[in-house]
Amino acid sequence: MSTDPTKPEILVIEDEVQIRRLLRLTLEEAGYAMREAETGRAGLDEVLRHMPDAVILDLGLPDQPGIEVLKQLREWNPVPVLILSVFGQEGSKIAGLDAGADDYLTKPFGGGELLARLRALLRRIKPAVATSSFRFGRVEVDFAHRRVKKDGHALKLTSMEYALLQLFITHRDKVLTHRQILRDLWGAKAEGQTHYLRTYVLRLRRKLEDDLDAPKFFQTESGIGYRFVCEADEG
Amino acid sequence: MAETPAFHGGGSAVEPSSSAARLRKIIPGREYWRGLRPSVAREYAEVFGLIGAVTWLGWFLPVSYHVFGHLYLLIVIALSVRVGRWPVFVAAVVSGVAWNYVFIPPRLSFSVLDIDDALLLGTFFVVALIGGQLTARLRAGAGRARQLEQRATALYYLTQALAAAKTVDEGAVSSLGQADDLFNARTALLLAPTEGRLVPHPASSLLLGDEELAVAETVRRSGRPAGRFTDVLPTGPVLHLPLRRGSEVVGVFSVNLGYELEQLSSAQRDLLDGFAAQIALLVERESLRAAGEREKILAESDRLHRTLLDSVSHELKTPLAVLRTAAEKLDTDDARKRASLVGEVRTATSRLDHLVANLLNQTRLESGTLRPQPDWCDARDLVASARRAVGEALARHALRLELPADLPLLRCDAALMEHVLANLLLNAAHHTPPGGAIRVHAGTDAVHGRIFLAVSDDGPGLAPELHATLFQKFSRGPRARAGGLGLGLSIVRGFMLAQGGDVAASRSVEGGACFTVRLPLADPGLVPSDEH
Numbered sequence: 209m210s211t212d213p214t215k216p217e218i219l220v221i222e223d224e225v226q227i228r229r230l231l232r233l234t235l236e237e238a239g240y241a242m243r244e245a246e247t248g249r250a251g252l253d254e255v256l257r258h259m260p261d262a263v264i265l266d267l268g269l270p271d272q273p274g275i276e277v278l279k280q281l282r283e284w285n286p287v288p289v290l291i292l293s294v295f296g297q298e299g300s301k302i303a304g305l306d307a308g309a310d311d312y313l314t315k316p317f318g319g320g321e322l323l324a325r326l327r328a329l330l331r332r333i334k335p336a337v338a339t340s341s342f343r344f345g346r347v348e349v350d351f352a353h354r355r356v357k358k359d360g361h362a363l364k365l366t367s368m369e370y371a372l373l374q375l376f377i378t379h380r381d382k383v384l385t386h387r388q389i390l391r392d393l394w395g396a397k398a399e400g401q402t403h404y405l406r407t408y409v410l411r412l413r414r415k416l417e418d419d420l421d422a423p424k425f426f427q428t429e430s431g432i433g434y435r436f437v438c439e440a441d442e443g
Numbered sequence: 444m445a446e447t448p449a450f451h452g453g454g455s456a457v458e459p460s461s462s463a464a465r466l467r468k469i470i471p472g473r474e475y476w477r478g479l480r481p482s483v484a485r486e487y488a489e490v491f492g493l494i495g496a497v498t499w500l501g502w503f504l505p506v507s508y509h510v511f512g513h514l515y516l517l518i519v520i521a522l523s524v525r526v527g528r529w530p531v532f533v534a535a536v537v538s539g540v541a542w543n544y545v546f547i548p549p550r551l552s553f554s555v556l557d558i559d560d561a562l563l564l565g566t567f568f569v570v571a572l573i574g575g576q577l578t579a580r581l582r583a584g585a586g587r588a589r590q591l592e593q594r595a596t597a598l599y600y601l602t603q604a605l606a607a608a609k610t611v612d613e614g615a616v617s618s619l620g621q622a623d624d625l626f627n628a629r630t631a632l633l634l635a636p637t638e639g640r641l642v643p644h645p646a647s648s649l650l651l652g653d654e655e656l657a658v659a660e661t662v663r664r665s666g667r668p669a670g671r672f673t674d675v676l677p678t679g680p681v682l683h684l685p686l687r688r689g690s691e692v693v694g695v696f697s698v699n700l701g702y703e704l705e706q707l708s709s710a711q712r713d714l715l716d717g718f719a720a721q722i723a724l725l726v727e728r729e730s731l732r733a734a735g736e737r738e739k740i741l742a743e744s745d746r747l748h749r750t751l752l753d754s755v756s757h758e759l760k761t762p763l764a765v766l767r768t769a770a771e772k773l774d775t776d777d778a779r780k781r782a783s784l785v786g787e788v789r790t791a792t793s794r795l796d797h798l799v800a801n802l803l804n805q806t807r808l809e810s811g812t813l814r815p816q817p818d819w820c821d822a823r824d825l826v827a828s829a830r831r832a833v834g835e836a837l838a839r840h841a842l843r844l845e846l847p848a849d850l851p852l853l854r855c856d857a858a859l860m861e862h863v864l865a866n867l868l869l870n871a872a873h874h875t876p877p878g879g880a881i882r883v884h885a886g887t888d889a890v891h892g893r894i895f896l897a898v899s900d901d902g903p904g905l906a907p908e909l910h911a912t913l914f915q916k917f918s919r920g921p922r923a924r925a926g927g928l929g930l931g932l933s934i935v936r937g938f939m940l941a942q943g944g945d946v947a948a949s950r951s952v953e954g955g956a957c958f959t960v961r962l963p964l965a966d967p968g969l970v971p972s973d974e975h
Contacts, residue, residue, distance in 0.1 A: 298816075298858045299816075316792065316796055366973045367973050368973040369973075386818075394971070402818045402819045402820075403819035403852055403967035403968070403970060404970050404971065406819050406820070406821045406824075406852050407852075407970045408970075409821075410821060410823075420823060421823060421826070421827065421844045421846065422827055422830070423823075423827060427827075428821070428824035428827065428828060428857075430824075430825070430828045430857040430858050430861045431816070431818070431856065431857040431858040431861075
């Protein structure tokens, strides 16, 4: 098929034809071009030949485990990868994320969810716009002066809280595994210390969220990590 | 015949092992096995005693020596019906010698007999021969009858003991004990599994070496007796008899007859065969019983499968029907109708999603593949994810969260705990009328070292008769509004137990149902501080 060079190109590696059709419907309607591959082998060939902007990879492929495809891909290509897994495979999701996937979706998923994930993935590789401030909800973060305000009032954040907030904003709308955050903030030997994270996320929520019982921004991905969700205003 | 009070009221009333022990003392067939041999020495003693006594008495009797001739004849006749062939012949000889030596004049010396005396002496031997022959024949007949009777009795008691035995083990203990006593030998029972080598039963008193086991194996393969007193491998002391069940050999009965026994009479052989047949019957009964048990288990699991299939297909069909209808109607131009159809589709898909999740969870629980990954979790996070997972099902209920600010972290598997809470929330939503209130509260119980989360509602509460089966799978409340498989609470319980916790049901303060899940209180340790 001919592809419009201005449209971002998404490669879908998935063996279920019905899912591919629905993905095509969703993606093309949203302004993406879509390529498809039924097997891991064919998928890797496609990446090599067409250099897609993002890859949607099903973890259950007929020829080889999706995780193997991902590992082979990651040996030479940094293309953003969204993995699709089925219910009850928290372990494989984490393994996929650790193996270099950028995000995951659990089947069955909605089209809105899928597009939000893709947008976040594609944004990451956009040339970094030097932003000096970031606004979400009633909160405004001033990176230049390391200041955080809510409703115009300055908030006191500790250095670790600030670092965590910064990490979330950098990877907004994208899942961050416990391991990734812990390694980034406390170093590799803190990888198993999930309770550090629970404590600090709770502190951030207390200071920044409106409703502690239904956090809007700092969302927990059960058993996997966190996702900072926002309708961002970059200034 | 030996009386056995042990079996009066039917063997089953008596504990088999004790009856076996009692039987050992009264083995009715024992004599029979060892042969009918009234002591020969006793017979000779009788012969010499009687003749000696008559001779000694006659010494003092002042009568003609002819009288003594007849007296001795009388003795030989009398003895011929009492003692065996040889003793009576000896009696004839001794009588002749005594008569001649003691009584025929001159006394106390041998004399040449006249024709009359010689004829009388001759009759001694004729009588002895004829009488002995007759007696032997009579005796053999009587012996056979007794043998038959005793054999029947021995087998009768064996049958009794085996009938009383509930298992092969019980039967083997009592029957092998009897066999040891009856045959006066060590015996072994070897059972033949469908595959592999013969297995000696632990109640066997005879330990078979490799060689004898090899012989037993040939018996099992050929279905024919082997070992001592047979044509097959007769060199060893052990006789191996096949336990046949139809054309199949279910085991081997081995008797160590030793080398003292010179030959096996056909009666003895019959007894052994009878014994083997009885034990084979027991083994057959046992395998039939095992087959029956298997059948029962299969029927039970079959029933479960049917229940599962029935309810699963019902539960699947409802949302599928909704989806199909909605898909057909989506063609409409009426925007409002379309929006409502989309809503229906959403509800149906989330219902399907939940159903499949529960089925998978139940399968994971039952297959034993569930490996909880405990981690530190914030109760708020768990409740929030559970709410997200339940979605619209809670839309028509008022949910109140009462989670204390200082609630410690939970040590649990976040994904499992999320399913637990989602199931409890859904359960509450199902059993309370729309508009009802659902409350989630949490706290710690320092005394028992536990942290708990509770989901309560203001619905009709739990029917008391439901308490026993509440957490069993496929158990559904009689007042459950919507469908459901009745797996929710069973999964809650399974997941909580897998995480070292538990779940309890009670009456809520509001009068409805309250489900409390509890986990051990754990201390995560210090979090590095960066506050100055």
